Structure formats: structure tokens, C-alpha cells
Amino acid sequence: MDDWLEEETTNNTAALSSPSPNMGRGGRGGGFRNSFNSGDDNDTNKDGDKWNSSGGERGGFRGRGGRGRGRGFYNGDRGNDGEQENGFRGSRRGGRGGGFRRGSNGEGRGGFGGGYRGKDEEIFSSGKNGDNESSEQNTTEEEKPRVTYIPPTLPEDEDSIFSHYQSGINFDKYDQILVDVSGPNPPQAIMTFEEAALCESLKNNVAKSGYVKPTPVQKHGIPIISAGRDLMACAQTGSGKTAAFLLPILQKLMADGAAASCFSEVQAPEVIIVAPTRELINQIYLEARKFAHGTCVRPVVVYGGVQTGFQIRDLLKGCNILCGTPGRLMDVINRGKVELSKVQYLVLDEADRMLDMGFEPDMRRLVASPGMPDKEHRQTLMFSATYPEDIQRLAAEFLKVDYLFLAVGVVGGACSDVEQTFLEVTKFSKREQLLDFLKTIGSERTMVFVGTKRMADFIAIFLCQEKLPTTSIHGDREQRERELALADFRSGKCPVLVATSVAARGLDIPDVQHVINFDLPNNVDEYVHRIGRTGRCGNTGKAVSFFDPNVDAQLARSLVTILATAQQVVPSWLEEVAYGAHGTSSSFSTGRKTFASTDSRKENNSSMPFAAVGAAAAAPPAEEEDWG
Ligand SMILES: Nc1ncnc2c1ncn2[C@@H]1O[C@H](COP(=O)(O)OP(=O)(O)OP(=O)(O)O)[C@@H](O)[C@H]1O
Numbered sequence: 269m270d271d272w273l274e275e276e277t278t279n280n281t282a283a284l285s286s287p288s289p290n291m292g293r294g295g296r297g298g299g300f301r302n303s304f305n306s307g308d309d310n311d312t313n314k315d316g317d318k319w320n321s322s323g324g325e326r327g328g329f330r331g332r333g334g335r336g337r338g339r340g341f342y343n344g345d346r347g348n349d350g351e352q353e354n355g356f357r358g359s360r361r362g363g364r365g366g367g368f369r370r371g372s373n374g375e376g377r378g379g380f381g382g383g384y385r386g387k388d389e390e391i392f393s394s395g396k397n398g399d400n401e402s403s404e405q406n407t408t409e410e411e412k413p414r415v416t417y418i419p420p421t422l423p424e425d426e427d428s429i430f431s432h433y434q435s436g437i438n439f440d441k442y443d444q445i446l447v448d449v450s451g452p453n454p455p456q457a458i459m460t461f462e463e464a465a466l467c468e469s470l471k472n473n474v475a476k477s478g479y480v481k482p483t484p485v486q487k488h489g490i491p492i493i494s495a496g497r498d499l500m501a502c503a504q505t506g507s508g509k510t511a512a513f514l515l516p517i518l519q520k521l522m523a524d525g526a527a528a529s530c531f532s533e534v535q536a537p538e539v540i541i542v543a544p545t546r547e548l549i550n551q552i553y554l555e556a557r558k559f560a561h562g563t564c565v566r567p568v569v570v571y572g573g574v575q576t577g578f579q580i581r582d583l584l585k586g587c588n589i590l591c592g593t594p595g596r597l598m599d600v601i602n603r604g605k606v607e608l609s610k611v612q613y614l615v616l617d618e619a620d621r622m623l624d625m626g627f628e629p630d631m632r633r634l635v636a637s638p639g640m641p642d643k644e645h646r647q648t649l650m651f652s653a654t655y656p657e658d659i660q661r662l663a664a665e666f667l668k669v670d671y672l673f674l675a676v677g678v679v680g681g682a683c684s685d686v687e688q689t690f691l692e693v694t695k696f697s698k699r700e701q702l703l704d705f706l707k708t709i710g711s712e713r714t715m716v717f718v719g720t721k722r723m724a725d726f727i728a729i730f731l732c733q734e735k736l737p738t739t740s741i742h743g744d745r746e747q748r749e750r751e752l753a754l755a756d757f758r759s760g761k762c763p764v765l766v767a768t769s770v771a772a773r774g775l776d777i778p779d780v781q782h783v784i785n786f787d788l789p790n791n792v793d794e795y796v797h798r799i800g801r802t803g804r805c806g807n808t809g810k811a812v813s814f815f816d817p818n819v820d821a822q823l824a825r826s827l828v829t830i831l832a833t834a835q836q837v838v839p840s841w842l843e844e845v846a847y848g849a850h851g852t853s854s855s856f857s858t859g860r861k862t863f864a865s866t867d868s869r870k871e872n873n874s875s876m877p878f879a880a881v882g883a884a885a886a887a888p889p890a891e892e893e894d895w896g
Pocket residue numbers: 432433435478479480481482483486503504505506507508509510511652653773774775776800804805
């Protein structure tokens with residue numbers, strides 16, 4: 269018997285809880301004190317300074333050890349199975365810190381914060397490996413706690429499947445963005461969805477999704493993919509990259525008469541889609557399910573933090589499109605549940621992230637897996653809003669030599685619909701400034717990005733204590749908690765979401781009006797992705813970033829460039845930091861070697877064998893920005 273069959277099958281379907289503060293039972297250690305101290309946690313010293321420096325002002329948080337039984341706040345209804353929570357609790361990995369969770373009966377198990385993971389986890393989340401799923405595959409099965417979480421059953425009604433938000437007033441301005449397609453013989457762009465020659469069911473699903481006309485990345489990306497070409501596509505955050513790859517893939521599967529999925533002990537999907545975080549891959553899966561609605565094409569999703577047996581049972585019911593985070597995807601492949609010889613499409617969403625140090629080994633393992641067609645015999649598609657030059661070079665190894673590079677706007681540029689503001693702060697003033705800001709904006713939906721998992725817990729508790737309904741998402745929270753946190757944020761129950769970099773990329777949440785960088789990330793690409801959680805699909809949004817010259821000076825030049833490129837006001841003090849005493853280096857420091865302003869092939873080979881073609885608008889001059 270497969271070991272996954274032996275796994276517990278408890279359905280922990282969550283019932284969302286409503287906020288009603290109660291004190292819970294739970295771990296030793298809960299409560300709020302004047303400074304943060306993680307007690308005997310192994311990780312204490314890694315970022316301890318930060319905590320201590322902000323304490324003593326307004327009631328910091330002190331979590332003292334605890335084994336998931338922290339006394340603390342319990343806030344909301346208990347789920348039916350008595351195990352659901354909506355706030356914060358200690359992780360099964362030995363959660364530490366006091367309890368903060370919601371429920372109605374005040375009997376919450378677990379302390380706030382999801383605890384801190386063991387020594388295999390990073391504390392700092394903004395580095396290359398960040399707070400993401402890449403550590404999944406680094407932990408052996410023996411070390412992993414048994415995962416029993418089963419996500420709630422998805423609603424089947426069309427209203428839920430096709431629920432969407434309105435595109436914004438700037439949607440039509442997308443047409444003015446300069447587009448550059450480089451590579452040999454690019455196909456003609458389409459101007460309408462009719463020109464995409466989608467089959468009837470796909471056409472209906474596009475209409476039900478509220479899509480009236482394609483965005484630039486769709487106008488160019490759809491015909492490129494339909495023509496069978498490999499693609500590296502770069503377009504600003506929130507501009508419809510997901511549909512740009514899903515629609516032509518689905519169309520091809522339908523046109524080829526993809527075998528209706530059916531039960532089999534081994535599944536042979538035609539499409540593999542990978543993305544760096546659980547929430548993002550789940551979102552892509554939901555988009556695939558939406559566009560495939562009413563067809564015989566069956567998408568399936570696998571990602572960490574959910575019971576493997578549950579996902580394998582679902583997989584074996586039939587799978588044409590397999591969406592996964594790298595760790596779990598490799599797991600199901602290695603268990604022999606997925607056979608790769610029929611793969612026609614390999615899609616890397618957030619491709620630059622999928623190919624950086626954290627995930628590159630997994631991607632190499634995936635393409636070298638038994639049965640996987642080599643790059644000449646599959647179509648490889650890469651999408652992101654940012655493509656550092658070194659990653660572009662690496663990406664080319666996965667693509668056919670004549671791949672097309674599609675750049676909508678400036679490669680790596682921030683979304684022009686996001687108003688970016690920078691505030692010069694000291695580390696001691698940040699917390700009060702955050703509070704003041706959140707109090708002035710009322711209940712407008714806001715994501716607050718911080719640098720570490722601990723800081724996420726700390727700020728979330730601090731804001732809750734200040735009576736601002738807040739939830740948090742980071743890599744130490746259990747999957748159930750992460751999904752519930754997102755659900756509460758989406759529904760507006762908790763209009764403030766404190767997040768680490770795990771939520772920086774791809775998440776498409778309606779009506780996020782503000783992004784606050786409480787801590788700036790250590791590279792400008794991540795900044796671009798973070799602020800792209802607002803200002804999506806032609807809507808406008810605002811980003812406020814706390815800039816501490818003592819910590820963030822190395823980002824100043826890149827930020828000035830990002831602001832200038834997005835035609836935003838550059839504060840004179842930021843320019844001074846960039847070009848004054850701190851900014852003396854001759855190239856912009858971005859936390860990695862360089863980042864590209866265009867297709868790296870242009871810069872490296874002036875005699876490239878193909879011409880750059882601007883298909884919808886005149887191609888911009890290959891801007892040689894001084895970025896690296
Ligand atoms: N042609 C369209 N018309 C209307 N809405 C669209 C269209 N294309 C995409 N959308 C919507 O725009 C939103 C953003 O799309 P999507 O998440 O694919 O952006 P993205 O470019 O992948 O962003 P990110 O870089 O942050 O991952 C989604 O809600 C999507 O349904």
C-alpha cells in the first residue's frame with residue numbers, strides 16, 4: 269500500500285470565524301509585553317535586534333516558548349470540528365509565542381504566530397530563498413510533520429467560478445504601452461478575442477470572466493503560443509499574464525481533442541505549470557478551472573501543506589493540466605503517479621523566481637525527469653514582471669534557440685497605475701507611522717510587507733491590539749491558517765494583511781488599495797512585485813514605503829530608476845541618498861548582479877540573427893538604461 273493511502277483523512281474544512289475577542293487557553297508564553305523575545309527559540313539571535321529596538325514603546329509582544337498551547341487572544345467562532353482558527357496559533361513544529369487566535373468559545377489551542385520553524389528554515393524572508401516553498405524539498409520525509417490539512421471543497425456554481433472584479437479606468441491605457449517582441453519571425457498580434465479563434469466553450473468562459481478585450485500581453489502572447497513558439501514574456505504586474513498562457517494552451521488541447529480525463533493509477537498530463545508559492549499556484553489552478561469549465565479538460569493542483577493523499581486521490585481522477593509548487597510536484601512525480609511523456613507545455617510562472625537559486629535545482633530536476641520531453645519536443649513558456657539579466661541567460665537554457673522575448677513596457681518596471689510614495693523613517697518610528705497611516709485610511713484593504721516571519725507576527729499582534737482587524741501570512745503559518753488569512757483578507761473581514769515575501773508575487777486580490785513596505789525588500793524586483801498587489805487590471809492603487817537610510821541605502825538608485833521609469837515624483841532626499849554619500853557605486857545595486865532593461869540577447873549580441881519587432885506599437889528604442 270502506498271504510504272499516502274495511510275494518511276489521516278480527517279477533513280479539516282474550515283468554517284470562517286467572525287471576530288469576537290475572547291481569551292483562549294493555549295500555550296505558555298502568550299500575551300503582550302514591552303519587548304519581543306522569542307525565549308528559547310533557536311532562532312532568537314538571528315533578528316533579535318530588530319525586536320528589542322522597537323520594544324518599550326507601545327506594548328510589544330513577548331512570546332515565550334510554548335508548544336502550541338499559548339494563552340492568548342482567541343477571536344471568532346470555532347469551526348465544526350473544533351480545530352479551526354482564524355487568527356494565530358502555534359505551529360505543530362513546536363510553535364512558540366503566546367496565543368492569539370479566534371474562536372467563539374475561548375478554548376483555542378495554540379499560540380500566536382504559527383511558531384518558528386526549526387533550524388532548517390530561514391528567518392529572513394527577503395533574500396533569494398525568501399519565505400517561500402523552496403524549503404519543502406530540502407526537508408526529508410522523516411523530519412516533516414504529518415500533514416493532514418484538506419482544503420475546503422470548492423464551490424461548483426458558476427457565480428463562484430466566474431466571480432471577478434471590474435477592470436479599472438486605466439484598462440484602455442494598456443493599449444498605449446510600448447510592446448517589443450524580439451526573436452525570429454514573431455506572429456502577428458491579435459486585437460480581439462475573436463481573432464484568437466477560441467472554441468465556443470472557451471469563448472463563453474472568457475465572456476463570463478468579464479474579459480471584453482485582450483490586454484497587450486494577451487494580444488501578443490496568445491498568437492505566439494498558438495504558433496507553437498517558446499516564449500519568455502515580461503509584462504507589468506496585474507496585466508493578465510495568466511490568461512495569456514492559459515487560453516492558447518486550452519485552445520490547443522481542445523483542438524487536439526485532448527483525451528477526456530479519467531481515472532488511472534498513473535496520470536499523463538499534457539501541461540505542467542509551476543509557480544513559487546502555494547497560494548499562487550492555487551490561484552492559477554482556479555483560473556485554469558474557470559477557463560476549462562464545461563470542457564473535458566481537467567486541471568489539478570498539488571502544493572505543500574495539504575495532505576498528499578488527498579491531492580493524489582484527486583490527481584488520479586484525471587489530469588490534463590497539472591499545476592504545482594516544485595516540492596510537491598516532484599514528490600508526486602517521484603511517487604510514480606505522474607508520467608511526463610505526454611507533456612506538450614511546460615509553464616514557469618514568476619519565471620525569474622523559478623530559476624533563481626532557490627528553485628533552479630528543482631527546475632533542472634523537473635526537465636531531466638524520466639519521460640519529460642526535451643526542450644525541442646515541448647513548448648516552454650515563461651512569464652514574469654521582472655527578468656534580471658543573469659536569469660534571462662539561464663532561462664534561455666530551458667528554451668528553444670529561436671524563442672521569442674515579449675516585453676510589454678519596461679522590463680522589470682513597476683506598474684504605472686500604482687502611486688508610489690517613500691517616507692524617510694528610522695527603525696524606531698516605523699511602527700507608530702504604520703499605525704497612524706492605517707488609522708487615517710479606515711478600512712481600505714491594505715497589505716503590509718515586512719522582512720521576517722517574526723516581524724509579521726509581531727506587527728499583526730500589535731495592530732490587533734490597536735483594534736485594527738488584522739491577519740497575517742508567512743511561511744511558518746500552517747496552510748489552513750494561510751488560506752484562512754487570505755480568505756479573511758479577501759472578504760474584508762480583516763482589511764489588513766501583514767505578509768512576508770511569500771505573498772509578494774502573483775496574488776490577485778480584489779480591491780487592495782494600499783501596499784505598505786514596512787520593511788523594504790533587499791532587491792528591487794521584489795519591490796516591483798510587492799507593490800503590484802495593488803493597481804491591477806487598470807485599477808489604481810497606492811504604495812507607501814518606509815525607507816530607513818541606515819538599512820535601505822543600497823536600494824536607493826534602483827528605486828529612483830523605478831520611480832522615474834514609472835513617471836513618478838522622485839523625492840529629493842531619496843535622490844540624495846542615491847547619488848550622495850551612499851550612492852557612489854557606478855551601477856545600481858539591486859541585490860543581484862544586474863537586471864535587464866530588455867531582451868538580454870540584444871545587449872549581448874549586436875549581430876543577433878533576428879530583428880526586434882514592435883507589433884502593436886512602434887518598438888521603443890532598445891533603451892540602454894544604466895541599471896547594471
Ligand atoms: N482581458 C482582460 N479583461 C479583463 N480582466 C482581465 C483580462 N485579463 C486578465 N484580467 C484580470 O486581471 C487580473 C490580473 O490578471 P493576472 O493575475 O493574470 O495578472 P498578472 O499579469 O499575472 O499579474 P502578476 O504579475 O502580479 O502575477 C485578474 O483578475 C484577471 O482575471
